[in-house]
Amino acid sequence: MGSSILTGKRAGAMQKADGEWIYALFERGYESNVYPHTDHWSAVALGNYAQVMRRVFSHATSCEGGMLRSRNGSIRPENYIASWRSELAKPALLRNRAIDLSVGSSCYSAVPESQLDDVRLSLIRAGFESRIDELVGGSLSVSLHADIDLLLSIYGNSGSLSVWRVLKEYDCGAAQTEVPVPSATKTAMERMPEVRCHSIDQHNVLVAMGSAPWRHAGWQYSAVGSFITDVAYPVEMEAPGFAKKAIPAFRDAVSNAPQVPSATRITVTRSPEGTEEWRVRRADELARTLGLVAEDACAPAVFSFAFGDLLNREDTDRLLYGLGSFSDAQLQWEVPVARAGAEPDPAFFAADVQLSLCLA
Incomplete structure (x- = not known):
């Protein structure tokens, strides 16, 4: 390409x-x-x-x-x-x-x-x-x-x-x-929202901005791209100079994000209003793969599982990659809040990786 x-x-x-x-x-x-x-x-x-x-x-x-x-x-x-x-x-x-x-x-x-x-x-x-x-x-x-x-x-x-x-x-x-042209302000970075992020796999990231819920933000470059247009642009128009510092700060956050804790709960709504049929089929396929329904059955209207249920399997890579097929309306992520001084999740983290990464 x-x-x-x-x-x-x-x-x-x-x-x-x-x-x-x-x-x-x-x-x-x-x-x-x-x-x-x-x-x-x-x-x-x-x-x-x-x-x-x-x-x-x-x-x-x-x-x-x-x-x-x-x-x-x-x-x-x-x-x-x-x-x-x-x-x-x-x-x-x-x-x-x-x-x-x-x-x-x-x-x-x-x-x-x-x-x-x-x-x-x-x-x-x-x-x-x-x-x-x-x-x-x-x-x-x-x-x-x-x-x-x-x-x-x-x-x-x-x-x-x-x-x-x-x-x-x-x-x-x-x-x-x-x-x-609007002059850069020294206080521009005060407008930086809190950024929470985790890596789902080698490429994809989970992101929550401010008080917004967690969402699958796609590949790292896509997450940064969304930040540029959805956050950096409107803030830059009100606080010039924001983009110059905020974009690299956000990039660092997603690049160094710890992986999703295995205890994270994922709730799938099979078919919210307006969901494309192919996304509904993805929900059915996931429920069958996890053994929640029979091979020829449709997924329940709502079902949930732990992120750890997708790990240590022969098809882990495929399952993690497949999470990107769902719409935001279909997936709800409940990420446990790490206690101060808590040990990293042994399923994922090296000893030198922090459990949370936030920007304020």
Whole structure:
């Protein structure tokens, strides 16, 4: 499987009449498994500071999983985010120009015919219903500056199309400007929620954030990715500088997490409302494997077992891996709280591993 290789970043900006700054973000790169390795620019985000940073944080999750790298190797998500903050502080000024929103059959069209209905709904929601006839008739030409709100409705975060269809890196002028970005606060890490985590197997982790219940968070890189978008992004918007310290702290927590205590109780609800049929079958298969029902029987509506029941079996690896097939609604984890000075669970822990790992 290939990776996207990042070779450059650039931010362009324009100021609306009400004083709000709108950014266009461009990245240059190539795919590692496509030859020759010819990099090219592509627009990746359009919106105000919070909106484009949401896209940046989303892309940062690909850094954690290794799908977005530099020529020199891996990129830490926190460094990727910090570098974009620097770009946003000194963007190039976006040149004004006319943009033809032509509807076409090509997948590269400004508005593909196959997505015309979605674009129509975007325009209606944003109050631009009067421009729909022009769009459908093929005569809608807009100004990058004067019609930026219309463009945002289609190509912004909540729009139905990607901004690379209409903006190019050369829309950035040579002149740069300084735009104030939120300054990092010394107290940002005070917003760090309590993090509790255990490893389920070699790859998967169990995580509880703050007062939220325990949940199977998937592979370690996936758990970090969820933290980046679900926790780090919203906190960063209120407490700048949070992501730079919080992401590596969370990564360390999941990387060094002790394994799930064998006394942990797992309760399975076979078929909560809205559960896909294949997940229901997983519950049936697990109940049969554990000997809770006959080979041809369905699992009870609710059943439970100890985590230790999955251990020291020929099929332990398969059973532990299979826990990732369940939805959050199907699994409830009750992890025993370790007493101060308690010995590690002999089924799992080396003597130098602590029973709990929390960040405050």
